[in-house]
Amino acid sequence: MGFYYERVIRPLLFRLDPEKAHDFGVTALDYLGRIRFLCRFMESVNQATGGRPIELMGIEFPNAVGLAAGMDKNGRFWRSAAALGFGHVEVGTVTWHRQPGNERPRLFRYPENAAIINRMGFNNDGAEAMAKRLKASLCKPGGQTPVGVNIGKSKITSLDHAVEDYVKSFHMLAEFADYIAINVSSPNTPDLRKLQSAEHLDVLLQELTKANGNRARKLGEKAKPLVLKIAPDLSFSEIEGILQRIEAYGIDGIIATNTTIERPGPFSQVKESGGLSGRPLHRRSLEIVNYISRSTKGRLPIIGVGGVDSPESAGAMVDAGAHLVQLYSGMIYRGPFLAKQVARALAPRQKKWI
Numbered sequence: 001m002g003f004y005y006e007r008v009i010r011p012l013l014f015r016l017d018p019e020k021a022h023d024f025g026v027t028a029l030d031y032l033g034r035i036r037f038l039c040r041f042m043e044s045v046n047q048a049t050g051g052r053p054i055e056l057m058g059i060e061f062p063n064a065v066g067l068a069a070g071m072d073k074n075g076r077f078w079r080s081a082a083a084l085g086f087g088h089v090e091v092g093t094v095t096w097h098r099q100p101g102n103e104r105p106r107l108f109r110y111p112e113n114a115a116i117i118n119r120m121g122f123n124n125d126g127a128e129a130m131a132k133r134l135k136a137s138l139c140k141p142g143g144q145t146p147v148g149v150n151i152g153k154s155k156i157t158s159l160d161h162a163v164e165d166y167v168k169s170f171h172m173l174a175e176f177a178d179y180i181a182i183n184v185s186s187p188n189t190p191d192l193r194k195l196q197s198a199e200h201l202d203v204l205l206q207e208l209t210k211a212n213g214n215r216a217r218k219l220g221e222k223a224k225p226l227v228l229k230i231a232p233d234l235s236f237s238e239i240e241g242i243l244q245r246i247e248a249y250g251i252d253g254i255i256a257t258n259t260t261i262e263r264p265g266p267f268s269q270v271k272e273s274g275g276l277s278g279r280p281l282h283r284r285s286l287e288i289v290n291y292i293s294r295s296t297k298g299r300l301p302i303i304g305v306g307g308v309d310s311p312e313s314a315g316a317m318v319d320a321g322a323h324l325v326q327l328y329s330g331m332i333y334r335g336p337f338l339a340k341q342v343a344r345a346l347a348p349r350q351k352k353w354i
């Protein structure tokens, strides 16, 4: 299938403007998701790896490969992503307010480097619309495919009021999520990355963990696993500060990494602003995953993301210390069944993660 995708489908898709091609893919997946019995069947076939499920943060993952945030921004096709073989799907980033995102063009492909630059700016329908959609699609925690909801700050919300945005989105969406990803690392929302600094992160994590605890007590449930998604452009000492806060507030895991604003190697002359993802990001993401794993002695659940586009690159993430991996750009270049291929290749290693 990968062969046909790369030889036949990709050349056709790549003739389209990148965002049109994306919208086309989304529409196709949206339609597939409506045929529930077919999705359920495909899910059980394509997620299977021959290995055991992976238990992490109290969640059972059918395999190690998830769809990274940003592709299914509105929770429209988590079910079809699962049908393609993804062992978990992270929907979002969703913001409290509905917003159109940045002006087009805002998505750029670099096929010779298997890379993407995007400055989408969290275009999404807002937390309430996502909640309605997840409800209608019968998304609930504990299903066959874990669904993470990635939340961020609305553009119109100032940094001083950002925490309220996150807490409101958390309350709106927690009932549908197996875990909540706290996104403080996208480069395309003004000031968002400042939330990674000590003064802001303390307040954000304090308020979110408080909201999580209160909700759990009220409903008599376990607290929702919270994971923090970080940028690749942090220094190791900044990461160390973040890890201390993760420990202090009992955050359950970390996603490393988001896109980079660096322009390594062949990208030094590229003028487009935004976050770079795909193969040129891989090395930096690996370094960060490795750093986190060593610093936390392998005890903090790590979801490794950045340039995973083959069994080899996924294996390198696992060797660096990732418990699960996610991918986005790789699927654009290698096709819709990449997750299935990678998950099967990783399966023999699974037993040591449980």
Ligand SMILES: Cc1cc2nc3c(=O)[nH]c(=O)nc-3n(C[C@H](O)[C@H](O)[C@H](O)COP(=O)(O)O)c2cc1C
Binding pocket: 068, 069, 070, 071, 073, 092, 093, 107, 116, 118, 120, 122, 150, 183, 186, 229, 257, 258, 259, 277, 278, 279, 281, 305, 306, 307, 308, 326, 327, 328, 329, 330
């Ligand atoms: C077009 C595009 C949109 C993205 N949107 C989001 C987003 O909304 N929230 C987020 O946390 N990450 C977003 N990401 C980052 C990915 O989730 C991932 O962290 C990053 O692309 C690195 O993985 P990759 O190399 O496999 O693409 C986006 C990436 C791309 C390419």
